[in-house]
Amino acid sequence: MSPHIEIDLISDTSTRPSAGMLAAMTSAETGDEQRYEDPTTRALEARVAELLGMEAAVFLPSGTMCNQIAFLVHCRPGDEIITAANAHVFGSEGAGAAALAGAQFRTIETADGIFDADAFEAALRAPRHRSPRSRVVSAEQTTNRGGGAIWPAHTLTALAERAAAHGLAAHIDGARLLNAATEEGVAPASYTTGFASVWIDLSKGLGCPVGAVLAGSRGFIEEAWFWKHRLGGALRQSGFLAAAGLYALRHNLERLAEDHDNARLFARLVAGCPGVQVFPEQVRTNILFLDVTGTGRDASELSRALMAKGVRLGVESPTRMRVVTHLDAPRAAVRRAAEAFLSVVAPAG
Incomplete structure (x- = not known):
């Protein structure tokens, strides 16, 4: 924080590690995470996978990388991602889906960033050779530009079911999913039923200095590891950072x-x-x-x-x-x- 800024409300990414978190980081047991030898990182991945009701997870440097790797796994060049017009993946990630996965967006206008299964279905392309293939539907929990609005669990479940019926993968940008779960008093996994991929951020309200964790099936995470390496996401002795995440989930969630x-x-x-x-x-x-x-x-x-x-x-x-x-x-x-x-x-x- 700049010395003249006493109160910084520009973002919850302004948080800094507490003394307790720093102590946990400096005492972390580490190894080479690319060889699956970092026990602290593996513990964080297992904890988040369980929290989100998924089979496996992978620790990544940022939430944006989580979104982009998910799209890289789910999409092929020329595919289309359906999401809200004010979604972070559409307006705030440097057109990463287009630059990396070769995918474009089809957006749904909504003031609070939330749309239902019917609105999603209306945005689907007719299956024609000359049209992009609708491949993924992406929901943001909570919605950033929607003023922190919360997707109800039943809306997300219905969206995932409708997506599966049309052969699409469903993805959750869960940057503030834990805020939603805390506010509604529900388990984080209640939002993820039927979704192929989801992630949570560690460097926002949880107060960690860096990091996010992407979760999904074991097969999805295996593919995500390839993209993690290709995009330069190898972290080596990442246990120092993963320890902050474990500390945050124990102390900063409620x-x-x-x-x-x-x-x-x-x-x-x-x-x-x-x-x-x-x-x-x-x-x-x-x-x-x-x-x-x-x-x-x-x-x-x-x-x-x-x-x-x-x-x-x-x-x-x-x-x-x-x-x-x-x-x-x-x-x-x-x-x-x-x-x-x-x-x-x-x-x-």
């Missing part, structure tokens, strides 16, 4: 609820601010957006004024700002950030 409460606090404090609209109206997890159109001011201008007060929020567009709560921003800090926002947008006097 506390995700605090982040959700803090996001709702921020929303309540700024609600009614002249010219500002909060999205979503009911904050479910740790993400919310601020539409500042009515203030007549540019979001970047407001961001600079907030930075002068030691507070950083995300800027999504000239009229839209993003707030993401996390473990390194306790309740008092979130309150201070909201108060700083109000002082910048609607100064007293």
Whole structure:
């Protein structure tokens, strides 16, 4: 974090390892993970596979690599991936699916990033030689640009069943799947029924410095290992990093609820601010957006004024700002950030 940023709500990737996590990392038992000789990494992979109800898993450097490897395994050049128009895989991964797998996207318009099985089916291509092949449907749990919205388990199960009926693989971008499970009080595996692949991020709300874990069938993970190596994902003595993930799953999982409460606090404090609209109206997890159109001011201008007060929020567009709560921003800090926002947008006097 920059020295002049006291409260950083630009993303939950702003988290840093705690003293307990660092201690776990420095004492980790390690080996060469490419030879399956790193016991800590293998333990993390087994833990996540069990957590997600999958047969196997592989530790990777990032969530984006998880998505891209999943598409590389599921797709062939010229195939098509169906997803929400505001999904991270479509707008925030450098067109990786096109560049790496040779796959294109067919998108579904939805304000909160969630669509049902009927909307998916309507987006399917007719099976013709001149058309792209619909190969994968991808859901994002929770939805980033949907304001942290949660896909209900029954919606995901129905989507996976419909995809299988049409011969498509179903994939979950689970960057914040654990936030969803914590908020709804359900097992993470309740979201993955019928899905061919799913991953969780370690470097967001769980507070790890790096990493994500991709899970699926044993055959899928075997193929994923080839792509991991081809893409330069070999980590060698990765147990130092995997130990952070194991620590986080033991100590930082249940506390995700605090982040959700803090996001709702921020929303309540700024609600009614002249010219500002909060999205979503009911904050479910740790993400919310601020539409500042009515203030007549540019979001970047407001961001600079907030930075002068030691507070950083995300800027999504000239009229839209993003707030993401996390473990390194306790309740008092979130309150201070909201108060700083109000002082910048609607100064007293």
